[in-house]
Amino acid sequence: DVKVTQSSRYLVKRTGEKVFLECVQDMDHENMFWYRQDPGLGLRLIYFSYDVKMKEKGDIPEGYSVSREKKERFSLILESASTNQTSMYLCASSLFWTARTNEKLFFGSGTQLSVL
């Protein structure tokens, strides 16, 4: 069965800490995504990557960075965590899309991050 695994289900950090959220997929997917989910706002794209070492900013990249050194792993980094980054973070992956394919996104189970 296909799988996207996020390393932590719940995480509590202090303001100013450097935070790493890890995501691993076992499907050999080219594309990987980090979304942030907040009540009333839905899911918003932070960053995505379409290949190793390649990344593009999403809609809300401020305060975040990412790393993709290996195809299966996509890390989200909060350089200096702040209370407004308290949120649910969802990782997803997909095959490289073309006009002829209609592969869907596969999601992890999310990391609920609390920054105190």
Next chain:
Amino acid sequence: AQTVTQSQPEMSVQEAETVTLSCTYDTSENNYYLFWYKQPPSRQMILVIRQEAYKQQNATENRFSVNFQKAAKSFSLKISDSQLGDTAMYFCAFMKRPSNTGKLIFGQGTTLQVKP
């Protein structure tokens, strides 16, 4: 830029009855996909149904069907014979086509409670 709007934050329905969740979107694109995703309390996002904009026929998947009105930019989800397991948050999403990245734009979400 594309936007997706779900104007019903919460809904409830009695078991075995039918419920319709609303979604509107704004885009200048002519070719795109629309999706409904389900997020149960486990937080695992599940693809419910997908509609391709160039297809006039409404998509159906068992008890789930959509009413796709392209001119009105409306994409509602109908759940027939509601079951307790349908209790979840439902997200409407848009994707431009063709897309090499599979980027999805999500609505704010609708929490559906199915009552016994």
